[in-house]
Every structure is written in C-alpha cells, then in structure tokens.
Amino acid sequence: xxxxxxxxxxxxxxxxxxxxxxxxxxxxxxxxxxxxxxxxxxxxxxxxxxxxxxxxxxxxxxxxxxxxxxxxxxxxxxxxxxxxxxxxxxxxx
Numbered sequence: 001x002x003x004x005x006x007x008x009x010x011x012x013x014x015x016x017x018x019x020x021x022x023x024x025x026x027x028x029x030x031x032x033x034x035x036x037x038x039x040x041x042x043x044x045x046x047x048x049x050x051x052x053x054x055x056x057x058x059x060x061x062x063x064x065x066x067x068x069x070x071x072x073x074x075x076x077x078x079x080x081x082x083x084x085x086x087x088x089x090x091x092x093x
Contacts, residue, residue: 003054006067010054010074014047017078024085032085039081046081050074 001009021043024036050070057066
C-alpha cells in the first residue's frame with residue numbers, strides 16, 4: 001500500500017469515527033453525549049499523529065514491518081474508542 005493510500009485510509013476511518021461522535025453528541029442520551037464529546041479531541045490527535053508517522057519511518061526498521069505495526073496500532077486505538085462509545089463497527093486491519 002502506498003503512503004498516499006494509507007493516509008487516505010486513516011483520514012477516512014477517523015472521519016467516520018468523528019462523524020459517529022458528532023451524531024452521538026447530537027442524538028444520544030446524556031451519558032453517551034458526554035463520552036462522545038470527550039473522544040473528539042482524542043480522535044483528532046490520533047488522526048494527526050498517525051498521518052505524521054507515515055512520513056517519518058523509524059530508522060533501522062523495515063518499512064513493511066513499520067507500516068504493519070502502524071496499522072495494528074491504529075486499529076487498537078480506534079477499537080478502544082469504539083468500545084468506549086459502544087460502536088459496533090469492524091475496523092479493517
């Protein structure tokens with residue numbers, strides 16, 4: 001997968017989570033609204049962090065291994081947020 005495609009994938013996935021948070025904050029009950037509002041800055045930080053990490057591969061590590069770890073780390077972090085928000089979507093890894 002090319003770096004450009006990986007960046008687009010990260011943007012698409014995080015934007016879906018952000019849209020879910022916004023919808024939950026508008027239409028959810030009180031408990032879910034507060035959780036959704038708390039997760040928005042975290043999602044933006046994750047998006048910015050992973051996009052910047054694509055451009056700067058760790059020296060001494062094979063690129064394929066680095067990007068595999070990057071995708072797995074993203075899936076793990078977004079999976080944790082999905083569990084907190086009780087989203088029942090599968091994350092492609």
